[in-house]
Amino acid sequence: MPHYRRFSDASVSEKMLDSMFLITIGLGYLFALTHVFYSHAGRDGEAGLSVKDVEIAYFGESHQTRLGAALNGPMSGNLEKPEQKDVILEWIDAGTDEAAFNERIAPILNNNCIMCHSVEAEMGLPPLTSYPDVMKLTHTDTGASVQSLVRVSHIHLFGIAFILFFVGRIFILCEMNPMLKRVTVVIPFIAILIDITSWYITKIIPGFSYVVVLAGGLMGISLAMQILVSMYQMWIYKPKTDAHTLSEDKMHQ
Ligand code: HEC
Structure with a gap:
């Protein structure tokens, strides 16, 4: 042997x-x-990690946009106040009006997001500095x-x-x-x-x-x-x- x-x-x-x-x-x-x-974690809007979160990461979500998915998930920590997330999500649900963007959404993005999400930041991330840029992320999330x-x-x-x-x-x-x-x-x-x-x-x-x-x-x-x-x-x-x-x-x- x-x-x-x-x-x-x-x-x-x-x-x-x-x-x-x-x-x-x-x-x-x-x-x-x-x-x-x-x-x-949290991509589905609920705290913690679930199979649903994994599904959204790969499949996307028909009623969720890339901006919404990021805010519910990894980007939520970048907001000063959690209520700001709801302000943005409600704006998306209401149809992404440009006047409302300038009035309510742009200030939030300018304060919390554009230090990374702008061409100047050179991080290769989608910019959030103008209405057309943000609109690119408010279509349906395709995973x-x-x-x-x-x-x-x-x-x-x-x-x-x-x-x-x-x-x-x-x-x-x-x-x-x-x-x-x-x-x-x-x-x-x-x-x-x-x-x-x-x-x-x-x-x-x-x-x-x-x-x-x-x-x-x-x-x-x-x-x-x-x-x-x-x-x-x-x-x-x-x-x-x-x-x-x-x-x-x-x-x-
Ligand atoms: C400290 C730098 C930083 C800040 C501040 C930041 N992000 Fe991000 N963001 C990233 C990085 C890095 C990624 C890519 C990695 C990832 O997907 O986790 C990303 C990814 C994203 C995506 C996904 C883009 C895609 O390709 O689908 C969105 C949408 C987004 N961020 C929105 C936001 C919003 C809204 C804010 C402000 C509340 C914000 N980010 C603040 C660094 C940042």
Whole structure:
């Protein structure tokens, strides 16, 4: 029977390197979750993160504009007073009248938004400095553009493939049922492929946002399991005796 490397064959320095890597990846993952929260929470107008928020991020919302979605979501924190959001949303609902814009909306945008949203700010963000500019953002929200999804997809696939590969390389040094190990190593890759595919499908079929969330969750759980089981086996678990000597012992009894 061939001998496969296990944690019991690894030196302490190798295990320290592995541990530091796993801890850093685990922390990075927690920050990624926090980032998802900050960039999508509240898009549906309710506090907190929900499947509906994810749906709006990708599919858009037929009765929500890009300006409204941003104000309900990531841009809400830029307003001095929460009531200003309602003033803008009511103006959109009432039909985006130009006189009302100059009177009530422009002052809010000038005070809270144009330091980032203007050509002068050079941040590459849609300007909010004139009525025609703002009108471009008050049409129906069509969700993430294919171009932005493609950008995020390629970054995610390259980055996550490396993370999963190295975490998996460490995890296969664990002692466990080989079938369970094979499944655990493969699942996060399948999950991320399903996750990213379903971003695009959600653009067409909004209900697919559930698959986005489930696949993302599945990847998170399997990554967490690989990190925790690896750390446990590296430092706490003591293999009693290997299967080979065990069966030999039995024969001699
Ligand atoms: C500190 C800089 C900053 C301020 C202030 C700011 N924004 Fe933004 N805004 C951003 C950045 C960065 C993005 C792009 C990233 C994102 O979508 O989260 C963005 C995105 C947006 C979008 C989405 C644009 C799109 O392509 O769909 C809208 C709409 C928006 N902001 C409106 C506002 C409004 C209204 C205000 C004022 C209440 C405001 N922003 C204040 C930085 C800012």
